[in-house]
Amino acid sequence: MAFSGQIIHNPISGERIHFLRTAQDTDGALLEFELQLTPDGKVPGAHVHPEQEERFHVLEGTMAFKLGFKKIVAGPGETVVVPAGARHKFANGGECTARVRVEVEPALEMEQLLETTAELAHEGNTLRSGMPKPLHLALFVQRFKREVRAPFPPAWMVSVTMAPLRMLARLRGHHARYAPELAFAAA
Numbered sequence: 016m017a018f019s020g021q022i023i024h025n026p027i028s029g030e031r032i033h034f035l036r037t038a039q040d041t042d043g044a045l046l047e048f049e050l051q052l053t054p055d056g057k058v059p060g061a062h063v064h065p066e067q068e069e070r071f072h073v074l075e076g077t078m079a080f081k082l083g084f085k086k087i088v089a090g091p092g093e094t095v096v097v098p099a100g101a102r103h104k105f106a107n108g109g110e111c112t113a114r115v116r117v118e119v120e121p122a123l124e125m126e127q128l129l130e131t132t133a134e135l136a137h138e139g140n141t142l143r144s145g146m147p148k149p150l151h152l153a154l155f156v157q158r159f160k161r162e163v164r165a166p167f168p169p170a171w172m173v174s175v176t177m178a179p180l181r182m183l184a185r186l187r188g189h190h191a192r193y194a195p196e197l198a199f200a201a202a
Contacts, residue, residue: 016037016039016126016127017034017037017038017126017127017129017130018034018037018039019034019035019036019037019040020033020034021033021034022034023129023130023133024133025132025133025136025145026136026137027136027141027143027144027145028056028057028058028059028132028136028145029052029053029054029055029056029057029107030050030051030052030056030133031050031051031052032048032049032050032129032133033048033049033051034046034047034048034126035047035048035049035116037122037126038122038123038124038125038126041122043121043122043123044120044121044122045118045119045120045121045122046118046119046120046122046125046126047116047117047118047119048116048117048129049074049114049115049116049117050113050114050115050116050117051112051113051114051115052076052078052106052107052112052113052114052115053107053112054107054109054110054111054112055107056106056107056113057104057105057106057107057145058104058105058106058145059142059144059145059146060104060144060146060165061081061102061103061104061165061166062102062103062104062163062164062165062166063100063101063102063103063163063164063165063166064097064099064100064101064119064162064163065099065100065160065161065163065164065170066099066121066123066161066162067099067119067120067121067123067125067162068096068097068098068099068119068120069096069097069103069117069118069119070094070095070096070097070117070118070120071089071094071095071096071097071105071115071116071117072093072094072115072116072117072118073089073090073091073092073093073094073095073113073114073115074091074114074115074116075091075111075112075113075114076090076091076107076108076109076111076112076113076114077089077090077107077108077109077113078090078095078105078106078107078108078113078115079105079106079107079108080095080097080103080104080105081103081104081105082095082097082101082102082103083101083102083103088108089108102166123161123162124159124161124162124195125162127159128159128162128163131155131158131159131192131193132145132147134192135147135148135151149180150180150183150184150187150189151184151189152177152180153177153178153180153181153183153184154181154184154185154189154190154192154193155193156173156174156177157174157177157181157193158193158194158195160174
């Protein structure tokens with residue numbers, strides 16, 4: 016379980032995340048962290064947070080966003096708000112490390128999602144893009160369906176398509192990481 020002051024690093028995406036306020040600190044209302052993104056850093060692809068709003072307050076450097084069909088470049092002092100359900104992706108838009116304060120509301124289990132993606136990257140369980148490898152992806156999308164989903168195809172179609180991979184992933188013993196009751200018990 017994440018805690019205020021904790022720092023995690025994803026070597027594939029170039030993200031360094033310093034948790035400022037966690038779900039535990041805010042009774043689940045908010046997750047706040049500082050994101051440092053290397054010059055080549057980016058999220059693996061476009062995605063949607065079905066129930067959460069994200070606010071990116073740029074502190075240093077330049078961030079490039081694609082929000083729906085709109086391209087946004089934001090610098091220090093600027094804020095980009097991503098409403099719940101909006102298709103988006105982001106990357107460092109400059110030549111130096113960007114520093115951004117990110118707020119996610121409500122927190123849900125976004126901390127666990129971020130920790131899991133960093134762990135997968137350190138273990139070599141991601142593709143070069145940063146996406147989890149297929150067996151992990153099948154369990155990941157089911158476990159974090161309230162926090163993130165692909166912008167297309169529809170979520171029900173992804174779930175049906177991933178079912179055989181989820182079964183194979185369980186048979187190979189990957190499921191324990193994605194069981195919420197086990198994740199909370201280990202914390």
